[in-house]
Amino acid sequence: MASDSKAAGNAVTREIESRIKQIPEHLFEVFLEIREPIDNEIPAILLKYPENFPDEHLKTVTNFAYPCKMPSDEQSEHFAFVILDSTGTLFRFGYCRRSNRESTCLCIISFYPWFEVFYKILNDLSQVIVSKSTADVEQLLSSLYNYKLFSIEEFYKNEGKEEIEINILSKNFNYTRPDPRKLPSMLSSRNFSVMVSRLGPELMLCLFSHLLFERRILFVSSKLFHLTACAYGCLNLIHPMHWQSIFLPILPASMTWTTQCSTPYIIGLHSSLFSTLKMDELGDVVIVKIDERKIESQYDDLSLFPKYLIRSMKKGIQQSSQLAGDHLARVFLRAMAFTVGNYANGFDIKNDKLDFDRERYLEPYLGSHVHTFMSAVANTQMFEQFSRYRTHAQLEREVDIDEFDLEVRNLQKLQQSKKFKTNKKIYKLLEKAASPLFEQVQNKTERIQTVINKAGQRVASEASSVRNNLTSFDINDVIKRTHNSKIHQSITTNNVRDKKSVYQSSTPDLQNENSIPYERIHSKDNLFLSEPHLINQDQISSSSASSSRSSTPELDRHKSNTLINLDTDDENLLLPSPIVLNVINTPVPPPRSTSNSSNRLKN
Incomplete structure (x- = not known):
């Protein structure tokens, strides 16, 4: 792959930094219908499309589709897991729909992080499968698999709009392609809205501090959908940086040993599996108990943040409850722009090439109260990849403007405005200090003017007398x-x-x-x-x-x-x-x- 060769040359492209494949060949890689396992048997695959998809990764997929034994009274739910591609770098998302009435799990593997689109596709496929017509199912899957999407350039030229339309079986299936440049909102993103409703803004602020310092974070819930929503939703809080370590929104029972890894991770674990863990073996992990709405942590990362940044974020979070749209997501985006928006300070020329120097970037903060905070952020893997990608973008002249760049510009304008207001305040203070002198000068001027006016009146009176004598x-x-x-x-x-x-x-x-x-x-x-x-x-x-x-x-x-x-x-x-x-x-x-x-x- 071209991206692999660039990675070997220490060049971090958008694809490598985001871990999202930019130009997949198909809308999805494979569709599976998996039967629920009985006792301890391996889940069986009832339907696969396309049939020529390699079977080497299918066993892993079935384990994620049924990560643990689920209660029989559970209703239908959507959730998603992540597996890596053949290079071990890029994410492949597994979208699942489970229903106890059908005793099966429908699963689609795709490189696209389009949760709303694939959840809707799974619902439509479920209705077609219920009709017991295998030919109709294959026809719909074939139309989706071979659908030609706009390229990224065409999509942006069309103002970020594209409708995926499939006309088969005397029905119209429509799906709206999401715009990755837009921030998530309570209406547009199911993951973000569920995370906000389950955790609340205050816990989200605490979670944001742990994410920024790359702690080991373990989500625990009795709902797979809540695990998915919180694990994926928290990634929106650190935009434009991307999580570079272990990311497992759904962890199957066969992989619970991963929770003991010393490297940073984001893991979602069902409550039934969490109860089997030995807490003393977890170490200093941050545990987010979604059902109980609390966070257990040994770290007080929020205290390392600049106080004025925390005050600003809390104020924005309080206002977000009254404002619709992407206001809450923008609060965290503004915090990221404030924290890493000046990344260009680290650019340096080495061997006639543009490079990023971390020490140069941290030099302005030496001896300041924010040095500890900025040093902790700058030494994370997320910032490493972020700075390297931004350097590559400068070399390749990739000038795509996203919400982060716009927010950085807004902050720069705000700082200039504050400087203007500060200068205005200084001018007012100087004016206030000089006002007694101005008053003295003004009083003396008025007195002199009064004398001049009286003298002028006398002159005018005498002149009038002379004129009267002349006329008479x-x-x-x-x-x-x-x-x-x-x-x-x-x-x-x-x-x-x-x-x-x-x-x-x-x-x-x-x-x-x-x-x-x-x-x-x-x-x-x-x-x-x-x-x-x-x-x-x-x-x-x-x-x-x-x-x-x-x-x-x-x-x-x-x-x-x-x-x-x-x-x-x-x-x-x-x-x-x-x-x-x-x-x-x-x-x-x-x-x-x-x-x-x-x-x-x-x-």
Whole structure:
């Protein structure tokens, strides 16, 4: 065989690592109808197909079909055993259907691990056999034996779907080919569902730890079907690795000595045979009593697991009771991805060839709390074959992506997400630590902004005052003031000299007449004065000066304009006549410098 030559060359292919033949020639190897033995006689074969199948292995098959004496009240049940092929490497599965009413056992030997398919085929064959038509039985067996299945490539191209259809005897027999890439669920896998119902998630977690360390595990039950379900079902817990040691889901009475082997094993033993064993000869075996739902072990393997891994698995197991589908199987797959998902760390180049170095793989764990755990896993036969196959797959560029690879990628994304969240938490801590400084800077900034706003408001107010003065500028009033000041300058000067200087408040009470800082001039000479005269000479001079500066800022510019002569004594006919108003004016406030305001407005 090609696989044998590769094995000789230390190359571990998928077939060798999984111990499952990848391309069998037929759907099954042989079909047998075996009669139940009476007393201690050898079980007799009533029907065999094909007839040319070698008889050298048939005696072994009959022993597995009737591993022990069964009670007469047992109902029909399905179970399966395993025998090795001619190379002693690959599994051949023996699917059995027993019925006390028929006193026979129907058995099919096949390389395919398709439990549901072959259990259904056995049921259909049983119905045909009951009809007492040997020709019909042979016709159905011939159609199944020669049925051409899709190749693996064709099966995957068809999205993992194939219906096996047999149309004979005016009947249609349909069987659905299972997809090996899918994880088992409570509905799709009878073995997995029975194991979960009989053991429960907590015992499964303990069993998983013993499997991962390759302990000697002995299943005990009064039901052959329960032995089959638990022995095969537990293999799903360690996917993608495969059990490499002794695997006997059903152990016949003639082989009970196997339980004393020192090598790791998974063995299923009927309760009637277990009672005949000497317990002191078994040694440190892990006994799983299915009917009693308990595990007896000298090992506390679960304590060697990383605590966070156990917490995560327990949480997932608790949720699996509420979730359908493959959730429970995925809990264990995620644990395997977490444990051996970084197998690529052990890849090394030796003699210009890719190889796997166990020491290189374990180097990152030296001195850590998980080193003992990882070292125990890495030194198992399962991991040895797993790592060698993955190395071979890299060399041959086998890029088939299964559920394990997808779960590893999901874990990598999750770790990256956790790093991002960790960085985000660190940023928040730094932000929290720096927030007092930010608040101080913000408070100072607000104070400075308040000062700037107030200054801006003052500037805007002064600018508004300037604009109002500019808009209220009356050139006629300016001309009249200039004209009157020249005519009555001498009169005003003489009157002021005769008066006593009186200083008044800058904010007089307009309701009190005595507080008004001016008097009316009723002389004939000043009847044409339109403006009241302040009594204080200083106020007059300062007021007139400030008024000319603040109320007429454009005056100097207009004086420089030759088109308008504001200094003439003659009445300018181009301007409207001035209007004389009789009003009471309050003292003019102190003059403000407009140069700064003008500069700010320009800026």
